[in-house]
Amino acid sequence: MDSSHTCCHDCHHHTPDRRLVNTKPAMGVYFEKSEVIVTRRTFICDAMLGRLAVWLRLWGYDCAFDAHIADDDLIRRAGQEGRVLLTRDRALLSRRAARALPCFFVAQDGFREQLAAVAEKFGLDASGLGTRCSRCNTPLEETSREAVRTVVPYFVGCTADRFARCPSCGRVYWRATHHRGMEEESRAILAKCASSTPSLSGRDPSGRGDDNPVPNDDPRSGSGRRATD
Secondary structure: OOOOOOOOOHHHHOOOOOOOEEOOOOOOOOOEEEHHHHOOOOOEEEOOOHHHHHHHOOOOOEEEEEEOOHHHHHHHHHHOOOOOEEEOOOOHHHHHHHOOEEEEEOOOOOOOHHHHHHHHHHHHHHOOOOOOEEEEOOOEEEOOHHHHHHOHHHHHHHHHHOOEOOOOOEEEEEEOOOHHHHHHHHHHHHHHHOOOOOOOOOOOOOOOOOOOOOOOOEEOEEEEEOOOO
16 A cells, blocks of 8 residues: 555546545545435444554444455445445545545544544444454354353453353453453543543444443453453
């Protein structure tokens, strides 16, 4: 990807009803069919936005990510699955195929600022924290202590009261002591949004309530505490 190439999308050739170019230069937003984009909350991130993808999943949002996907396949998948394409590659946005998709150019460098920008544009919140697998993007399913007792640490099996399992990869999640740090991190990120209040409450993208098991991995360290094979 050539991030040094700046693309203006040849906006002077487009008719006004085909494209909305956001006037905020720091955001660098380009949309097709902008009238429906604000209600769409399924995403796909390019290879440069892996940490953003993890945090979107942690918040409960459906976010596809493949670090090795080719640009053509990335664009094709976004179109086939009806996803908003999040990218830091201006050259990718200049492709004809990408122009037919809802796209968001992420201009920020740090993942906190990136997440704040995406949250502000699409009206996201962290009320779904702990409802989706951060590894494979699958919604979690509630499970019993008895069902996971043999695959979690003994102390956790005796003390944790709620568990969830990913039906795709089998990873087990529970509410650990670090969940407060993740909630505080989320509040700090949401506070960066000009149109949002620093709250975790709001729409739950998974359809569950706020009292969910929190993933047993801390995205700030990038390492999992426990996973099943």
